[in-house]
Structure formats: C-alpha cells, structure tokens
Amino acid sequence: MKMQLKQHSSTLKRILNYIGVYKWLVFLSLALAAVTVATTLYAPILVGKGVDRILGPGNVDFTGLLAILRQIGVVVFITAFAQWLMNHINNRITYHVVEDIRTRAFNHLEVLPLKYIDSHQYGDVISRIIADIDQFSEGLLMGFTQLFTGILTILGTLGFMLVVNPLITVVVVLVTPLSLFVASYIAKKTFAMFQLQSKTRGELTSLVDEMIGNQKVVQAFGYEKEAQKRFEEINERLRACSLRAIFFSSITNPSTRFVNSVVYASVGVVGAYGAIRGLLSVGQLSIFLCYANQYTKPFNEISGVVTELQNALACAARVFELMDEPAISSDEGAEKLMKVDGSVELLDVSFAYNPQVPLIEHLNLDVKPGQRIAIVGPTGCGKTTLINLLMRFYDVDKGRIQVSGKDIRRVTRKSLRTNYGMVLQETWLKSGTIRENIAYGKPEASLEDIVQAAKDAHAHSFIKRMPQGYDTVISEDGGNLSQGQKQLLCIARVMLCLPPMLILDEATSSIDTRTEIRIQKAFAAMMEGRTSFIVAHRLSTIREADVILVMKDGHIIEQGNHEMLLGRQGFYAELYNSQFAH
Numbered sequence: 001m002k003m004q005l006k007q008h009s010s011t012l013k014r015i016l017n018y019i020g021v022y023k024w025l026v027f028l029s030l031a032l033a034a035v036t037v038a039t040t041l042y043a044p045i046l047v048g049k050g051v052d053r054i055l056g057p058g059n060v061d062f063t064g065l066l067a068i069l070r071q072i073g074v075v076v077f078i079t080a081f082a083q084w085l086m087n088h089i090n091n092r093i094t095y096h097v098v099e100d101i102r103t104r105a106f107n108h109l110e111v112l113p114l115k116y117i118d119s120h121q122y123g124d125v126i127s128r129i130i131a132d133i134d135q136f137s138e139g140l141l142m143g144f145t146q147l148f149t150g151i152l153t154i155l156g157t158l159g160f161m162l163v164v165n166p167l168i169t170v171v172v173v174l175v176t177p178l179s180l181f182v183a184s185y186i187a188k189k190t191f192a193m194f195q196l197q198s199k200t201r202g203e204l205t206s207l208v209d210e211m212i213g214n215q216k217v218v219q220a221f222g223y224e225k226e227a228q229k230r231f232e233e234i235n236e237r238l239r240a241c242s243l244r245a246i247f248f249s250s251i252t253n254p255s256t257r258f259v260n261s262v263v264y265a266s267v268g269v270v271g272a273y274g275a276i277r278g279l280l281s282v283g284q285l286s287i288f289l290c291y292a293n294q295y296t297k298p299f300n301e302i303s304g305v306v307t308e309l310q311n312a313l314a315c316a317a318r319v320f321e322l323m324d325e326p327a328i329s330s331d332e333g334a335e336k337l338m339k340v341d342g343s344v345e346l347l348d349v350s351f352a353y354n355p356q357v358p359l360i361e362h363l364n365l366d367v368k369p370g371q372r373i374a375i376v377g378p379t380g381c382g383k384t385t386l387i388n389l390l391m392r393f394y395d396v397d398k399g400r401i402q403v404s405g406k407d408i409r410r411v412t413r414k415s416l417r418t419n420y421g422m423v424l425q426e427t428w429l430k431s432g433t434i435r436e437n438i439a440y441g442k443p444e445a446s447l448e449d450i451v452q453a454a455k456d457a458h459a460h461s462f463i464k465r466m467p468q469g470y471d472t473v474i475s476e477d478g479g480n481l482s483q484g485q486k487q488l489l490c491i492a493r494v495m496l497c498l499p500p501m502l503i504l505d506e507a508t509s510s511i512d513t514r515t516e517i518r519i520q521k522a523f524a525a526m527m528e529g530r531t532s533f534i535v536a537h538r539l540s541t542i543r544e545a546d547v548i549l550v551m552k553d554g555h556i557i558e559q560g561n562h563e564m565l566l567g568r569q570g571f572y573a574e575l576y577n578s579q580f581a582h
Contacts, residue, residue, distance in 0.1 A: 011317045015140070018097045025093050030148055032086035037152040039079040041160050044290035046072050052283035086149075090141065098137040105129050105319055111327040114393045115353075123206025128322050131205065132198055132315035139305075139312025146305050150298030157295040161288065165280055168288055171266050172295060193245035195314035200238045202318075207231055245311070260297075267292040328413070329395075337415040340404045340500045342369035342531030344390070349399035351389060359385060360554040363399070367547075372532045374542035376575065377551035383535045386551075387503055390533065392416055403501075421494035425506030427486040434463055435470040437489055441497045449496060456526070457492035459485070495526060502532040548572065 019026060050068045053061040106129060117125075161169040211218055211227050218227055271285045280288075346365040352358050360382050367373055375383045388394045389401060392413055400407050408416055429437050438453060439445045445453075450470065454460040462485055466472040474481065481489075494502070504523070524544070536542050543562045550558035550565065550572045558565055558572050565572040 011313050011320060014320055015097075015313075015316060018100055019093065021100070022093050022096055025089050029086055029089045029093065032082045032089065033148040033152050035082040036079055036086060036149060037156045039075045039082065040153070041156050041291070041294060043072060043075050043079070044287045044294070045160070046075065047290065048281075048283035048287035050283075051286050052281055094137055094141040097140065098133055101136075101316075101319060102129060102133050105133070105323055108323045108325070108327060112325055113328050114388070116325055121202070121206035121210075123204075123209035124202035125322065126209065127198075127202035127205040128318050131201060132318050135198070135315040136312045136319065139308040139310075139315075142305050142308045143312070146298075150305070153294060153298045157291050161291050161295070164284055164287060164291075165271075165274070167279075168267055168270050168274065171270050172263055172292065190245055190248045190310045193241060193248060194311040195317065196241045197238070197245050197311075198315050198318050200234065200241055204231075204234045204238055207234060249308075249310075263295070264289070264292045334410055334412045335406075337403060337406060337408075337411040337419060340419045342371075342500050343367060343402075343404055344501070344531060345402040347400050347402065349389065349396050349401060351385065351394065351397050353385075353394075358554065360389075363554070363556060365549070365556065367531060370529050370531060371547060372527055372534065372545045374534045374536065374545035374548045375551060376536065376542065376548060376572065378575075381551040382554045383551055384505060385554075387422075387505055387533065387535065390503065391420060391422065419499050420501050420503055421497055421499045422503045423487075423490050423494050423505070427483065427490050429474060429481075429486060429489060431473075431475055433468075433471050433473055434466065434489065437474070438470075438492045438496055440493055445496055450492075453496035454489075454492045456495045457488050459488035459492045462488070498526065498530075500530055502527060502530055503535075504532065505535040550575075 046068050050065055050072075053064045053068070109125065109129065158169060158173070161172065207227075207230060211231075218224060267288055271280065271288050274280045275282060275285045344365070344367040346363050349360060349363040350358075351360045363386075365373075375386060377383055385394075389396055392408055395409060400409070402408065403411075403416065403419070430440065435447070435450055436443075438450050442449075447470065451460060454463055454470075463470060463472075534542050534545060542548060546561065547559060548562060548565055549556050550570075552571065558568070558570055560568075566576065
C-alpha cells in the first residue's frame, strides 16, 4: 500500500509539473469555475425570493416576480458563457499537456538504447505512447472539467447554507463523510485493476502487431489457429480485468447517489420541521432543497472523476516508466568526427548482450584506409554484433574502438554514423515516395543526383515502370515491391550519400544472381578508396576482399585473403568447400 501511494504521489507530481507550464490558463479556468459556481448558487436564492412573492391565491407580486425572472435570465446567461469558456480552456490545457507528454515520450524513445527496444515487445511500446496517453487525456479532461467546479460548488454551497440556516447545514455536513469514505474505498480498489488493464492491452497490441507484420510467415507455417488461441487467451484476460475495473468504477456513482439521497431526505425532513415551527420560510426551504441537490451533485461527479483519474494515473505511470528508462549516454562534450581517413582499430574489445553469456572477447583488429574487410563465420559467431559495435548501436564492455585514431565513445554518434553507409539484409522503407526513400540520408539531394544513384544501383529501370516513377508513393513495408527491389532502393540510398566507410550486411541476399553480378560491379566502384566491411554467408561474394576475417564464438580465428585462407586448409576452407559440396 505504501509503495502504491508513493507511486501515486510521484506520478501526480509529474503530471502537475506538466500542467504547471500552463498555470495562467489554469488560474483563468479556476476563476471561471468560481464565476460558474457563484452564479449557479445565486440562482436558487432568486428562486426562493420568487417563491416568497407567491403568497397564495390572488396574492402574487407579479411586478417583483418579473424583476426576479429578468435577474435569473442574466444569471443563467453568465453561467452558460462562463461554463463554455471554462470547458474551452480546459480542453486547451488537457491537449497541450497530452501533446507535451507524447512528444517527450517519443523523443525519449528515439534516444533509448537498442538494448531496450530489443528486449521489449514493440506493440507494448506503441500502446504506451498511443493508447495509454489517450486514456490519460480522457481522465485529465474529466478532472479539469468537473473536479475544480465540483470542489468549489461544495465549498460555496456550504457557505451559502451557513448564511441561510446553520442548523440544517450541520445536518448536511454530518452525513458528508459517508460519501467520501465510499468514493475513497472504491478508488483504492480500481487503481490496480486499471493498471492491469493497461498492461494487458499492451500485450494484445503486441500480438496484433506481431501477427500483422509477419502475416506471410503465419500463413506459410499454418500458425493461424495457434495465433487465434493466443489472441483469445489474452483477449479473455483483458475482458476479465476490464470488467473488474469497470464494475468497481461503476458502483461508485450509485453508492454516492444513495448517500446523496440520504442528505437530500435529511434536509427535507429537518427543513420541513423548521418551516412548520416558523424557523424559516417556504422560500428558504426551497433554497435549501436546491442547495442539497447542488451540494450532493458534485460528489457524484467527483466520484466518477476519481475512478477516471485512477485509470489516468495508471496509464500515466506506464508512460513515465518508459520515459524513465536510461537513455543513451549524452554526446555532450563529445567532438565531431572530422577528416575521416577510413582507418579503424579494435583494441582488446569484449562485449556480451547478456553478462552471463560471453560473446566477443579480447578482439583486436587493425583496418587500414580503403581496405575491404570481409567478415564470415557460422551463425551466432558475432558478425552482426561487430557491426553493431562499429556503428555504436551498442557500446563495448571492455577495450575500445577507434576511427581515424579517435575513440568512438569520445565523438558524437551523429558524426560517426554520417561517415558510414549501411545496407542491411533486412530492408526498411518509410511511407512516402520512392524519391523520398532514396534521399532519406540526404533530403536536399537534387532529382538528377537521385536518378544517378538509382542507375548506379540498377534500380532506375524498375522505378521508371512504376505508375508515377520516382513520385510513386509506397507504404512502409514497400507495398507491392519485391524483396529484391526494396533492397535495390536501400542500396541506392547509400549510393547517393557515398560516405568514406561502408557496411554491407548481407546486402545482396535478396537479389537474383544476374542482378547481383551487376550490383557487385556497382559496389566495386562505390568501394573504391573506401573502407568497407562486408558480412556475407555466400562466400563467393567476398573473394575480392583485401582481408577476410573468419569469426567463431566471438573470436577471429583466421585472417588473410581468399587464396591464403584456402591454402591453409583451415576453418575457412571448410566453410568455402561446404557451399559447393553435392
């Protein structure tokens, strides 16, 4: 319980910090809430005066009634206008706060280490930034719309009632704690349930995201029934925890209504007795009955707001949990990597994704400017991990990596990565035109440069056959493009930038043999004078490399050119010959 209260207060404090940016709007909203409450509470007094003008048959003060009706009309207009303006301001505060939180959450996501992304379900992360913040906005809006007004109404009503008749006011106050106790008890129960609901919703989003992104694999392996079972299991848990959360939140209103009815009945009985004894007039009794309604109504609204706020706090806590994840260490104080000659050194480098499972240990490598370095070895030997370390997607655990004599942890990531051109086996295209996708790393490039890069990558011919050529819009997964065509666009993207160092990780794996030969020629021209790291399973693609690194279990076990390694009749020769065995 203490832990939950601490989490509550911490989350609430952070929300208030975001709201504090718009404090002048909050003050204006409070002022309008005060105006709304004052005019709303003044109306019953006018009604009571009107009732007292109707003394009996043939004894009605029509002149006085008309004046009172005019006053009521003015009061109602002021109330309506103040309420409309207050709601408008509350909307602005809420959606500005939501925009700020969502922007900061997304910006933080951009600087989270790949370790976090790799170890969390994508759908759950998406759910936090989209669904949880939406749920939070609904609770926050209800809080602004009803909480201020409700509290001011309660306080204002008590003040007005004290002026009219202190005795009946005491009766009302004595019954009030019961309503507060009911609302508080239910609120405590609902928080944990709403938190579980948000977590389960994230699980469901992850599954749907996984199934949509891999639908071809799902169908190819006949996984549909298994996927349906997983979906139904999570969906059933979501239904159960949602029902529990909604059940507890839904009994709040009826419970507080019951208490409020007790308040109203108490006022009616005590007030009627007072009117009979001549302690107050019939008009004053009508004022008290109006105030009894005005006083109890906010408790219904606030109890609803409290349960919504429980949901909002649970969702906000998940978002803040994401935002509290340690970001990639800042580049503050780091220098820009300038005048890169292409030399790369790995000095006693050790790295493991899991400290209990060693991967790369005491790795040393000295790459001269312009060399073509091929990295080969069995699956899981550390080839792609080495690329991750070169690009600083992960930092080394021990040792250091130097580019042009500078430790890459002492230079900015942007300047380091700008000096690498990278083509991966897994293609990635963004929603947009083909032209925008090729110019992804160089948005200011002219159409002529883009076309030339596409020609160099042998992508120009198929692009020209597209409906709108370079202005054809494709979806993020490449739409109807083949895997090979998507790979060609990724290669054209690097061709356009031509940085001093290249990383080709299975870059031609999705291309037919004929196209691959043409691409290899384009790569040869592109790699001329540039340091290149080539990861390949098909050993025929790396014969021309200056140095071939043979990796096994995180170590370089052989090193040399193609002919030299074949002559040694070692592990490389075994790998090479196995590809041509019948």
